[in-house]
Amino acid sequence: MNTASVQNDNTKVLEVRNARIVYTGTHRNKDVVAVEDVSLEIDRGRSLGIVGASGCGKSSLVRGIMQLVPLASGSVHVLGQEPARMSREARRRMRRHFQMVFQDPGGSLDARMRVIDLVAEPLKVHKMARGDELRDRAASCLESVGITEDMVDRYPHQFSGGQRQRIAIARAIVTEPDLLVCDEPTSALDVSIQAHVLNLLRDIRRRRPIGMLFVTHDMGVVRQICDDVIVMDAGRIVEQGPVEDILRAPAHPVTQALLKVALEHHAGSALG
Ligand SMILES: Nc1ncnc2c1ncn2[C@@H]1O[C@H](COP(=O)(O)OP(=O)(O)O)[C@@H](O)[C@H]1O
Numbered sequence: 001m002n003t004a005s006v007q008n009d010n011t012k013v014l015e016v017r018n019a020r021i022v023y024t025g026t027h028r029n030k031d032v033v034a035v036e037d038v039s040l041e042i043d044r045g046r047s048l049g050i051v052g053a054s055g056c057g058k059s060s061l062v063r064g065i066m067q068l069v070p071l072a073s074g075s076v077h078v079l080g081q082e083p084a085r086m087s088r089e090a091r092r093r094m095r096r097h098f099q100m101v102f103q104d105p106g107g108s109l110d111a112r113m114r115v116i117d118l119v120a121e122p123l124k125v126h127k128m129a130r131g132d133e134l135r136d137r138a139a140s141c142l143e144s145v146g147i148t149e150d151m152v153d154r155y156p157h158q159f160s161g162g163q164r165q166r167i168a169i170a171r172a173i174v175t176e177p178d179l180l181v182c183d184e185p186t187s188a189l190d191v192s193i194q195a196h197v198l199n200l201l202r203d204i205r206r207r208r209p210i211g212m213l214f215v216t217h218d219m220g221v222v223r224q225i226c227d228d229v230i231v232m233d234a235g236r237i238v239e240q241g242p243v244e245d246i247l248r249a250p251a252h253p254v255t256q257a258l259l260k261v262a263l264e265h266h267a268g269s270a271l272g
């Protein structure tokens, strides 16, 4: 696979067709259908929100997209390629183009590594830099998320939750991915810190036309960071469209309920 062509030729960074995800024989040996017949696409430069109540299948869908669980049926294409059908090695090489930020910034960072090495690692793995350049690029990426040079030799536990999430974001964007998948990246953070992290993600989109998939249970967050939104319930899409339209005229009861919660939570500020 030619990486240059992957990067330049596709306006569509993600395409999911009729995805179905089933966990087999887990709960009392019953199958759990977590995702059913979900289709979506994201163009370069666009941000798509996936919103829905806890347990509706958001994280399972993300795991399917990131190739962390298999699809029972349907397909996932990233930049026009289908990772599920690639060799392990080709898939590994392709991973620099689609990266992920998890909810728990602590758990996704190896506690024994200095943050400079955590951010340098993806560059090293994908042979994008070495020697002095490796450290320089990692440091400048950390700088771009507000972690200054004097802090980069510290370990993750020496940072606050918000700083750790910014380090996780640096690690995810350092390979300049075309698709960034975020699964509730601000849900574990204090409200004041949430705003910093959302601003940072907005900045990243301003700097490069990256495709973003943003999972949240909070319509207020969708309003701040997404162009389009998909509402899920019990594994299925129940409503979708441009954020403006959905906020103005939510059609499905699930969407209406999510909006009501967000309006109460944000007291009108983020949604008003
Ligand atoms: N590893 C798993 N094994 C079995 N069931 C799971 C697993 N992960 C999630 N589920 C089930 O799949 C459904 C969707 O969960 P999840 O994708 O985590 O939803 P969300 O992220 O929207 O909260 C839930 O019913 C959940 O209990």
Ligand SMILES: [Mg+2]
Residues within 6 Å of the ligand: 058, 059, 060
């Ligand atoms: Mg989840």
